[in-house]
Amino acid sequence: MLEIENLHARAGDTAILKGLNLTVNAGEVHAVMGPNGSGKSTLSKIIAGSEDYIVTDGRIRFEGRDLLTLPPEERAAAGIFLGFQYPVEIPGVSNMVFLRAAVNAQRKHRGEPELEAADFLAWVRHRVKQMKMDPAMLSRGVNEGFSGGEKKRNEILQMLVLEPKLMVLDETDSGLDIDALKIVAEGINALRSPARATLLVTHYQRLLDHVQPDHVHVLSGGRIVKSGGPDLARELEEKGYGWLDAA
Amino acid sequence: MMLDNIVTAIEALPDVSAARRAALDALLRLGLPGPHEEQWKYTDLSVLQTLAAEDIAPNPDTHEFPADYADGLDALNAALAGGQQHRPIDGQVRLDTGRHGRYHLTVDGNAELRLEDAGDTRFATCFITLALAPGARLRLTRVLTASEAAHRITRIAISVAENARVDIVTIDLDARFARHDLAVALDAPGATAHLYGLYAPAGATHLDHHVRVDHRAAHCISRGYFRGLAFDRACAVFNGRIMVHPHAQKTDSELRIANLLLSRKAQINAKPELEIYADDVKCAHGATFGRLDPTALFYLRTRGVPEAAARALLTYSFANEIFQHIHPPELRSEITAKFLTRMDGGAGITELT
């Protein structure tokens, strides 16, 4: 589904990704772990189409299409979802308006008819309930005045509403207490299917206890330096990242 | 406007240099700003006509005169001060602003400048330009506690270079009439200005403070916190303008003005202004007018504090938000004590400060 080959990218004059390779197939859950500053967030933002980074070499294909030439909204319509590490506040724009605009823009792009208001409402309410959120949040501004945990939950809610093919979740576990973490993990697991794939970008093992990955990769110095199964994550949790340099 | 008293006073000097005469001519040509000008909407300089020629008291010394003048007031100051004195300052420096003066001061290192005016001269104009070199620090304190007959016009313009920082505290308590212009230009990245000011006219005083901060470069920070109190029949004017010039991106600026009217005959006119020509900036300002909190007053009284003392205490705590920034502590105590004598019930608080 997602093929990243020899990806090089920089922000300003600083090279961040230096030849990253990664393939994620449909049905799989991959975790990318690594120390701070290793390029984890850069990777997820580049997949989503951020203009803060310049790709200097390599390519990213999504379902066979060249992803790098597409603007962010077309990547979203193609089925890519990024759960932000720091979700953005958009004052005055209610969550409901925002979600409806997103759903309909994506449907339109795919040549599907817009959802009737009543159907949409029912659909969103169902997802809100699933995330154990207060439906009143739908009339509040997007992430406006939300706590860190509420923002993260809202990211998963958006994901459940949009039902993407590829879920890229950037440090979604940070700032969550244990109950919220479980709800978030349930949200992610609810979308797991043979047709979908997940890329969890995280510093800690925590989330992986609840969302079992098939593959774990260690990102360091802008490259995948080690890949393995779920055991690798536990090993990292115990030993930290230092031993990798020594190895 | 008739400026006969000014002309007479200057002509009466034993020796009027050609340069001083040129300044006087410039004044007569340019005239003084009038009430139709936006910056003079609330303050009428025709009050200067009430001064007798012998109260003008020009400074007989002669220094350097500039080639031209920004406006009539600039020329007036040069003519009365006898031109401008240049000097670098370092460490602690005090200037008496109760006499006509004109200075250009430069700061390379670390300076503390105190501008004090507790004088009983009827009229003084003091214009100061200050240039801070890259990385320099200046602590500027200006205090006005002049006599009830004093008329004052001051203009202070400060340019702040890269990574230099200026901390300013202005306290205006007593005079008959005062107009202050304070302009800070943040000229290079990393320049910082922190401004604190209290204007608290009493009696029949008219007090006008115009503050302007120019963000001329990216990555500069300014903070302004001003508080106003008007007692008796006094009139206070405060104008605070933040100007963010094109390309001054990442400007971080805040200006807060809080006011308290303490008499039915007093008035305060306040205007915080923002003028912004760059988009990636953080700028906020606010102005409030309020009254002493009735709940707090009641609370104090239930604890046995008489009403007058309770009012004095709350008024003091409002002003103290600014007083606490006065340095050194002896000056702070001196000013606080002077402020408290204004209020019935203030005496009891003096011991507490």
Added chain:
Amino acid sequence: MSANAQDVRELVKNRSYGAGFVTDIAADTLPPGLDENVIRALSARKKEPDWLLEFRLKAYRRWLTMREPRWAHLRYPAIDYQSISYYSAPKSMAKRPKSLDEVDPKLLETYTKLGIPLKEQEMLAGVAVDVVFDSVSVATTFKKKLAEAGVIFCPISEAVQEYPELVRRYLGSVVPFGDNFFAALNSAVFTDGSFVYIPKGVRCPMELSTYFRINERNTGQFERTLIIAEAGSHVSYLEGCTAPQRDENQLHAAVVELVALDEAEIKYSTVQNWYPGDENGVGGIYNFVTKRGDCRGRRSKIAWTQVETGSAITWKYPSCILRGDESVGEFYSVALTHHHQQADTGTKMIHVGKNTRSTIVSKGIAAGFGQQSYRGLVRVLESADNARNYTQCDSLLIGDRCGAHTFPYTEIRNPTAIVEHEATTSRISDEQLFYARTRGIGEEDAVSMIVNGFCKQVFKELPMEFAVEAQKLLQVSLEGAVG
């Protein structure tokens, strides 16, 4: 931005002002120039009584002694008042049509094109419309239905003939003829506008609305609106404005006077979409307007809501004089300047009576080379015990070549007043745009969504149908603002 999007924007750029067409119609237009003879001629054409001609001449003589104000944050070349024609009316209007069937079809077509059908059966139910074309009122709808409720809604020129006592009593009582330069000019040469009278205790059964259209070249439009709400009455009024797309600037200097008596309430909304000029700042309307409401009665209320997207220059401060005890003034504003538009707009709240309250919410949006200024005055007089004001003033900058400015004047003379002013400046951040785009929302839609969110507090004050209009208008006005 992709090359493709750029091309699309080039295409839409010149089409974005939909109201820019000209109606080709024979007009009776006075030659350019202004003197007492012009005023007499204009007054004679309207068969006005002597007192009104006197009012005009007094205003004109005062105007001659006045200077154009220069304190606003606006730059424009000097206006040549002698090059303007002060009266223009379609010839077909020489004899006032008795019904819509007698109105020139070309005029009717103009309004249909603008989306304002005048046939009652085609109209929005519940909205009565008076339409003013250059210097005359063309038609007023639903007059009969309103008359049943005792409401008078007609062109002011008609009111002068039919209800001279009312007009004489209130005209110039809120905005005196010598109030300011542009008000004096208007008082001398005003042509048409709407007159509204709501009798005691009546809740006006429908929204009233006036639609102003400038068509003729080189004319100025000087309309005059007067609304009187008797004790205990209630009215909601809306005005809209458009003009053809032309290279030269045209002057619009209106005066609006509102009078609210005891416990009366007037809600006055404006959607101003005069031609703003092109993307290089050529052409556009100079909009110098004096609007003032007088809360004369106790517990009266006047609320101004404005959406200002048009005009090359806007100079406008809809105000409230809160004379009656416990009266309430409100001002909600969205003003947008794009390309080379400039706006200096805000309000004045003058607290005179006791326990008076005012609220100001101003949202300024600047894009392109636009300059946007909020200028507002809150004055609390000695008599206004316990006055309250809350002002919130937010600016949104789109791009780094525009400017957004705030000039709030507060003049307080009563120690019991509580006044709060708060201003912020923000921009549409790259992060917000990226976030919306990762959810599949295109850039322009994201911008318009964020701008609408920014303006929400004001839009919710507009009557429903107009709130939708206003949102669309903002979207069109912002085309090409990002990228």
